[in-house]
Amino acid sequence: GQQLNQSPQSMFIQEGEDVSMNCTSSSIFNTWLWYKQDPGEGPVLLIALYKAGELTSNGRLTAQFGITRKDSFLNISASIPSDVGIYFCAGPSGSARQLTFGSGTQLTVLP
Amino acid sequence: DAGVTQSPTHLIKTRGQQVTLRCSPKSGHDTVSWYQQALGQGPQFIFQYYEEEERQRGNFPDRFSGHQFPNYSSELNVNALLLGDSALYLCASSLVRTGSFPNYGYTFGSGTRLTVV
Numbered sequence: 091g092q093q094l095n096q097s098p099q100s101m102f103i104q105e106g107e108d109v110s111m112n113c114t115s116s117s118i119f120n121t122w123l124w125y126k127q128d129p130g131e132g133p134v135l136l137i138a139l140y141k142a143g144e145l146t147s148n149g150r151l152t153a154q155f156g157i158t159r160k161d162s163f164l165n166i167s168a169s170i171p172s173d174v175g176i177y178f179c180a181g182p183s184g185s186a187r188q189l190t191f192g193s194g195t196q197l198t199v200l201p
Numbered sequence: 202d203a204g205v206t207q208s209p210t211h212l213i214k215t216r217g218q219q220v221t222l223r224c225s226p227k228s229g230h231d232t233v234s235w236y237q238q239a240l241g242q243g244p245q246f247i248f249q250y251y252e253e254e255e256r257q258r259g260n261f262p263d264r265f266s267g268h269q270f271p272n273y274s275s276e277l278n279v280n281a282l283l284l285g286d287s288a289l290y291l292c293a294s295s296l297v298r299t300g301s302f303p304n305y306g307y308t309f310g311s312g313t314r315l316t317v318v
Contacts, residue, residue, distance in 0.1 A: 094243075130311060131311050131312075132205070132291050132293070132309025132310050132311050132312055133244065133291075133309050134309070135307070178243050178244075180243070187234075187249050187256055187257035188234070188246035188249065188257055188259060189236075189244075189246060189307070190246070191243030191244050191245070192243050193241070193242055193243050194241075194242070194243050
């Protein structure tokens, strides 16, 4: 089946720094989704991308849909303590009724 | 407006036992999907229910079964529990006409943490 590879697996950054993480796939995705999961909670959708090359922002978050349709990037600018959590990329698979998730990037923001 | 409600929040079971997890979808949603999230991994799709029928199934054995009720709530049943079934089980609800392109519109619950000993 389709697999999504996220990197890095974990990141430790200073408050105020910018963050970049990416997600790659062995197959083409027509939609890319980025979720954040806080401890003890379910994932929350941050950004959705629907077209190759698309660049979309949500506050300090910016995500891009790769031209090859096999990758996506998420950037967080001027990180703050509440950015701590696990960030997942995801895309529809099967009959588009299910989502395939990456293994996540654990972000820690140091004061 | 209540979001997705899952119960119980935590559960400890013994190998070989059976377990039932429950999910109430967000108000106005009619579709329920279940995901298993092992420690340190992303969620994995188990199955999706719409109109009280299983519409799509992931790569999970028949020990995993489900049900959707007329009020759209859902149950996930796991029989003959194995140690490897220990995970966070997430329920996600959506409205079928927005459940695919262009906005997946999934709302996830906080999950049920199942520990099998």
